Amino acid sequence: MKIGIIGAGRIGKVHIRNISLFVPDMEIKTVADPFANEATEAYARKFGVERVTKEPQDIFADPEIEAIVIASSTNTHAQFIIEGAKAGKHIFCEKPIDYDLKRVHEAIDTARKAGVKLQIGFCRRFDHNHRAVYDMVQDGRVGKPHLIRISSRDPEPPSIDYVKVSGGIFYDMMIHDFDMARFLAGDEVEEVFAQGSVLVDPAIGEAGDVDTAVVTLKFKSGTIATIDNSRKAVYGYDQRVEVFGSEGVAMNGNDIPNTATFANGNGTVGGTAFQVMWDRYEQAFVNEMTAFAEAVKNDRETPVTGEDGLYPVEMAAAATKSLKEGRPVKISEIA
Amino acid sequence: MKIGIIGAGRIGKVHIRNISLFVPDMEIKTVADPFANEATEAYARKFGVERVTKEPQDIFADPEIEAIVIASSTNTHAQFIIEGAKAGKHIFCEKPIDYDLKRVHEAIDTARKAGVKLQIGFCRRFDHNHRAVYDMVQDGRVGKPHLIRISSRDPEPPSIDYVKVSGGIFYDMMIHDFDMARFLAGDEVEEVFAQGSVLVDPAIGEAGDVDTAVVTLKFKSGTIATIDNSRKAVYGYDQRVEVFGSEGVAMNGNDIPNTATFANGNGTVGGTAFQVMWDRYEQAFVNEMTAFAEAVKNDRETPVTGEDGLYPVEMAAAATKSLKEGRPVKISEIA
């Protein structure tokens, strides 16, 4: 199946490489990026891409192209979903669809009416450690989930310029964890309470955001999830989930670079979590794209639908409001 | 130093045994319990106790007795602290001092005016796993605490009759974790938000309590702690703490009965957490009593003061109010 990729920034390049190397069912015909230059073309050619253009229209208008990957800036996602759907393309779109819930609904509805498949890039569902915990919940051994704990901590905050336009930590960073909480709980959130502090960099506070945040989610069935985010973990990417239920507890830890340990009179020393997100999620990015290819090829529902892309945005909106107003916020106020 | 123990119930018997076997600086002269019977006397004699009585007065009035251990029911703690202080006895009192903050203040003030030492039985501070994390925070390697996570899950809920008079999960169970959060953060709490569900036993809900609870604490310096409690963990006592800071993260896990693991084609299997609380905290109970003996003997401040006994009760009150009213509650509203 021939595909087009819109956006050749960091995540775009990752998808170009992964699809070319590891997703045999897909062939990248065209890459579109408004800033496409020689470096972009060199990169694209290296991975067997036929054509590089500045114009996304070249992808929408191409009858040969069956599916598209939207990896452009967030503020173009909804637009490209709508155009791509109207052009009859199946769509993989990076998270989030948009920060504006109206736009999110518009994009999802357009895709549904056009009868095209839509998958949202919540890649952590495909991370081997998180997927293993999810599978344990799915096979019933945990029983009914009572408590969920999710920690996500990045090694470094983004630039202040980025922070200013990011929409805030709940939209920019915790949105992955909102999806993960839903994914693990198998239920919908009813109420959201957010707490936040500026502990890493005062400039983040001056930019109107927080760098350390904790959100409590109460699900309809009574399950309670807590998510903590920090913009700076000196030991690397820290991504851990735990589902405690009526029949047991499933949890994971971080991958370590190797299993070697050393012990002497001072104690035992081992490795630490991967420093680079791309390493951390390499296989997850491949898995999600493979899953998208299979959904398109076998005419099945995508594993992370447009609907799945909606709820985390609602939760981010509720968390943002909760932090601002200092009170719990019901999803029904937001949706 | 001769001591008297008031209360020979479950925790009272633990202290009788531990002091007799492992705290050489103390000698139990008298045990007082209103329900003292032959079994009580047999137990006491086994551990070398001189006298068993139904009357706490026999302890207060005895000039030979230098210090007392209050292990009676919660509703007698404040009274016995006051009487013991007025009688010039140094006091170790099981948690909590009382549920009524006025009574707590009264007891602490009486002890202070009398110039006697007062130690509160928050034994988890003396658990080797929690103490080790505390020490890591103290030695500066974690930097400034940003996020604290505490999980406390019991293997079985108490009887519904007990639940009805327990004061609720925040006073009865989470109070240990409130103390632990303060202990680890080295800071005071500003605001408390509680979420709760009835997921283990509907009868607990009917009794006006919850069996699954999550509390978020915001500290004055911005540190955020989350505590989760469940009344039923099928795998045993689960007690874990984590302190994430500017320079690293310290965390612990549960003790396991042994280090043996078995692997075959299905995976790897190992042991599980201790089932019985007394096993779980045996050494902690000994350590706290040893620390009390040392404080009395060397005229030093006790490691868990009356003040330390006040804040967790404030936090429990705030959490109870927060859950009831569905909003965050400032400690200043409660104190």
Place this chain on the structure above:
Amino acid sequence: MKIGIIGAGRIGKVHIRNISLFVPDMEIKTVADPFANEATEAYARKFGVERVTKEPQDIFADPEIEAIVIASSTNTHAQFIIEGAKAGKHIFCEKPIDYDLKRVHEAIDTARKAGVKLQIGFCRRFDHNHRAVYDMVQDGRVGKPHLIRISSRDPEPPSIDYVKVSGGIFYDMMIHDFDMARFLAGDEVEEVFAQGSVLVDPAIGEAGDVDTAVVTLKFKSGTIATIDNSRKAVYGYDQRVEVFGSEGVAMNGNDIPNTATFANGNGTVGGTAFQVMWDRYEQAFVNEMTAFAEAVKNDRETPVTGEDGLYPVEMAAAATKSLKEGRPVKISEIA
């Protein structure tokens, strides 16, 4: 049951304390030690011992005493077993019975003819970590043992004066592991090959011993065990066993003082193995003595019989000969 303890040195004191505190079925009437002095008496009284004497005869001749614990120097073990057996006492004897196989046979035969119970102090069988692996083998989940690995490393070598009279590392240190290998394999050894080096302290070599040794044992059924010993592990007592079989592998690790770990950019740090052997095996010493009391009380075979005490001495003899002659040695050459 009243018992007598012969030998109040290091291990003797451990047994005095453990029996007094933790083995309710036994009451120590008399302690005999040729060097008994005021300190010995003070220690004994503290643990409720009735009488301290310089004469083992006082124990053998006492009709009140039902069983004896032999914790004297190795060169007296066989003699005391023989005298004790003839006096009709049940016997717990520290390892080894003797270095001379003729004397070992003599002692075991005398005890058998006298119809008294005999238990040998191979306490590691009662260590919770080793016992757990043993239990896994016993319940069949490992299948037939194919390969066994045992590592035993001490934090410090004994004094050179002790090394000179110890009989060598195979009799003094590896003898525990010979018993453990037999215990885990559930089979008898056919052939022994020893390799050794002097790597810790040249004085040990000058004393005619080695400080680093590896022995391969071939069992009758084909199972192969390897044991390594070192007289100096800077990180503490290291005791690990592994049984690999047709259906899986069971292994253990060292206990750690606590479960706390710390991670920063340099890696993860945790605790290390216990430094002191007494800590390491405290519960094992209690367990073996409890098992002895139960065997006597219920008229059952002891869990570590005189026969069990014979084979490790044969294996030590074979290993010593193998190292000296640079060749594998069959047990049949030794027995």
Place this chain on the structure above:
Amino acid sequence: MKIGIIGAGRIGKVHIRNISLFVPDMEIKTVADPFANEATEAYARKFGVERVTKEPQDIFADPEIEAIVIASSTNTHAQFIIEGAKAGKHIFCEKPIDYDLKRVHEAIDTARKAGVKLQIGFCRRFDHNHRAVYDMVQDGRVGKPHLIRISSRDPEPPSIDYVKVSGGIFYDMMIHDFDMARFLAGDEVEEVFAQGSVLVDPAIGEAGDVDTAVVTLKFKSGTIATIDNSRKAVYGYDQRVEVFGSEGVAMNGNDIPNTATFANGNGTVGGTAFQVMWDRYEQAFVNEMTAFAEAVKNDRETPVTGEDGLYPVEMAAAATKSLKEGRPVKISEIA
């Protein structure tokens, strides 16, 4: 640099794929295999190989080709090294060079005289877990190695037909561990003692081999290494090394597919070792080829030289002789 690959069997295909995808400094011009067919060509084209031939001569005679990878059957290795060296090609050769030490010497000498680089495919040196332990030894934190333990266990034995021509477990399987022991010890072996049993499949014994083997190596400096191999570990590929030295101990464990664990009343369950060797060593295969490319490109010594390829064959010969004759064998008898 243009290279030629001789042999497109299992390991040959792995190298074709890895070099094509992950070793940008190399370009595979020609693949030679006497059984080359359409499938071979399809595979080769997929990875950008220019030409597929049945004739190794096409590679030796091609002036464009700078280096060759020998992945053909063992009995051709020496011959191809000699031909390749004479043709002035740099050579990466799969292990072992040959079973006949004379042929090994011949091949190494020819390569040296021709001034071409020679690297032997002992890929485990490049496995992240083994490399990490090696690095710990190299940085001095372990001190002088005293004891080395290596376990290598495969999930399934090879076919009996293969066993019959394999040369025996020491040449076929343990040869990797002989190299690893040398690599970790940083020393040369003086004496070898082998013990073996037939415990997995009697047919292996009938074919003149063993399926369970333990070898003790004594190094010149006194370091002692023990290696155990089993042809059947039901839990997957088990590869663990440990280096115990004067200053501490470094060890590793097996990679696990994910970090998820589940706990309930029965205990804790986790993943198990990778089942497939190719997964297990994927990155190692890439690393060794990358290292070869760097050695050729930068005119440096290869990290695993022809000499390094000699010693493990000597050790395999000594082990085979030791098992047969039931005695330790000095390398000097073999070399």
